[in-house]
Amino acid sequence: MIEVHPATADRFDDVAAVLAPRNPGAQACWCLSYRLPTSEFRTLPGSEQQGRLRRYAEEGTPPGVVAYVDGEAAGWCSVSPRASHHRLRSSRTIPAVDDVPVWSVVCLVIRPQFRRQGLARHLLDGAVDYARSSGAPALEAYPIDAGGGRISSSLAYVGTTGLFEAAGFERVVETASKSGGKTRWLMRRSLA
Template identity: 55%
Template sequence: MTVEVHPATADRFEDLATILAPKNPDTVACWCLTYRLSSRENRQLGAHERPEYVRRLCAQPIPPGVLAYRDGEVAGWAGVAPRSQLHAFATGARIPLLDDRPVWSVWCFRVRAGHRRQGTAQALLHGAVDFARAHGAPAIEGYPVDNQGRRIDAIMAYVGTRSMFEKAGFTKAADTAAVSAGTPRVLMRLELG
């Protein structure tokens, strides 16, 4: 099967909603905003305001991430943006700032059932790297779990795994104070030249 990765632009919003929207539209779901917004802003957005907020992000010159398509069907999502646009990473203490360069971050992977364990997440990571490079990023970071090859719950693996990032050419740059599913997260970085 062919996997193509495209920016999550306004014309692809419905595909993004297929990945991020909860089954019940009245449920407050993340919509990949938890790391982007301050806690206060995040709490203020209700169930119906979240998709509209993301729709506006998709219409901006730099969309909020990338979508994977397998044989034309939307299969997955990765959030990727300048780190400075992500409140939790720009101001938080759990993920260290290595320097003051305008690096980008890839922080979330969602792969639909039926498309898992087929290289979709890896394709999303490569697409995120290409997206950041095309927008002039000097480097890109990720903050995956360091699960040391142990199986991890798919839901809690939304940050990716260290081995996935290593396969894409990233190297460990620092330890972090963050955990996911009780597993430590590490800062992985790839220089883009």
């Protein structure tokens, strides 16, 4: 059984089960690289990263959704207002295309033992439901076009255009951003 729920403060240990590095206190992303100014992200000690993401959940707007397989935390999707992502607000490679107050999907992470089972689609559907229930008029993502090939699991966090197209997203514009040498697209799904 697969369930997807907003990453509220009471579910944050489950977020940590998905995102925590093997070596506690080591540098990891914790989906902060887009939320914080680059200089702040680079200087934030690994031991403080988890607490910083937890604070978003405690302050009101959960920073994403968590997927569970038979009650076990299996995946994470970072989804929140684009305006809450410092790097997206100032990005020259992934520009805003209009003034719609969209929400953004910036990351999908699935624990290794749950990969290749279709969980990314469940996470994405959960992200759509969460954004819609929170009043988002549209949801954006910035995946790569894998060209029908496989991609490295270390680059898969942005998703693929095929995954997002299957979930009802449409390509809006090819960006100047790359991931693993592959072009990232700005894709959007209306939630109205």
